[in-house]
Amino acid sequence: MIALQGTFRALADPTRRDILVMLSREDMTVAGVSEHFEMTRAAVKKHLVVLEEGHLISVRRQGRETINKLRPQALKSAQDWLNHFSDFWDTHLDNLKSAVEAEGDDTK
Amino acid sequence: MIALQGTFRALADPTRRDILVMLSREDMTVAGVSEHFEMTRAAVKKHLVVLEEGHLISVRRQGRETINKLRPQALKSAQDWLNHFSDFWDTHLDNLKSAVEAEGDDTK
DNA sequence: TTGACATGATACTATTTGGTACCATTTAAG
DNA sequence: CTTAAATGGTACCAAATAGTATCATGTCAA
Numbered sequence A, B: 001m002i003a004l005q006g007t008f009r010a011l012a013d014p015t016r017r018d019i020l021v022m023l024s025r026e027d028m029t030v031a032g033v034s035e036h037f038e039m040t041r042a043a044v045k046k047h048l049v050v051l052e053e054g055h056l057i058s059v060r061r062q063g064r065e066t067i068n069k070l071r072p073q074a075l076k077s078a079q080d081w082l083n084h085f086s087d088f089w090d091t092h093l094d095n096l097k098s099a100v101e102a103e104g105d106d107t108k
Numbered sequence C: 001t002t003g004a005c006a007t008g009a010t011a012c013t014a015t016t017t018g019g020t021a022c023c024a025t026t027t028a029a030g
Numbered sequence D: 001c002t003t004a005a006a007t008g009g010t011a012c013c014a015a016a017t018a019g020t021a022t023c024a025t026g027t028c029a030a
Helices: A004-011 A014-023 A030-034 A041-053 A072-083 A086-100 B004-011 B013-027 B030-033 B041-053 B071-082 B084-102
Strands: A055-061 A064-069 B056-063 B065-070
Touching: A004 A014, A004 A041, A004 A072, A004 B004, A004 B013, A014 A041, A014 A055, A014 A064, A014 B004, A030 A041, A030 A064, A041 A055, A064 B004, A064 B071, B004 B013, B004 B056, B004 B071, B013 B041, B013 B065, B030 B041, B030 B065, B041 B056
Parallel strands: none
Antiparallel strands: A055 A064, B056 B065
């Protein structure tokens, strides 16, 4: 199993989650990812390092570029951890049906 | 839908994930949760506040105790976000079957 | 009422984190 | 070879976070 700590830590930042969505469409270089954000390349690179430490992406040097590639296993591990609560959901979620659609929201 | 940012941020800490597991078995007071950790009650209380801000628990005052209760909707929202990558998994995970069971691990 | 107990809130410190600025390294191309 | 472009790495700063210590508040029980 993949280390959950690094994975959940990597998922905690909205920029990193956006990067994962981008990488789910196509592999991208550091510069390619950076184009979609207003922060510097170095900052984006740091996020990519965190994602790599969380096993969420793989990094491959190709010439002078580095290709960042989504790695689905860690995402699956995170989902598996959440699945441990499924029994709880089955038992108690039915009682909360009316509350589900009344959920408010704020930032993201 | 529930705000993902607060939810993922709350899930990023191992202490908080442990608290969620504990609460999946039974509702607990602040002191009850604190017994399972070596940090102070105040520190545990702070984690509980973060969990509440992430909509992962509900807090109810009962007499001089406060009952902390798991709230499954937010966990489900996080899982739903992860589900957005399912298409990617279906497409690419098969090619990685051999790599899945070769995953190393470190902390948690 | 008095006292013990559980909690909430605040102030303070140390650590982590997100970000920028800057420099070294590698590579493609003339 | 030389030069410019793309990238990686390090140093540094500001802000957020985790934790402790401490005190105030409310509540159960005698």
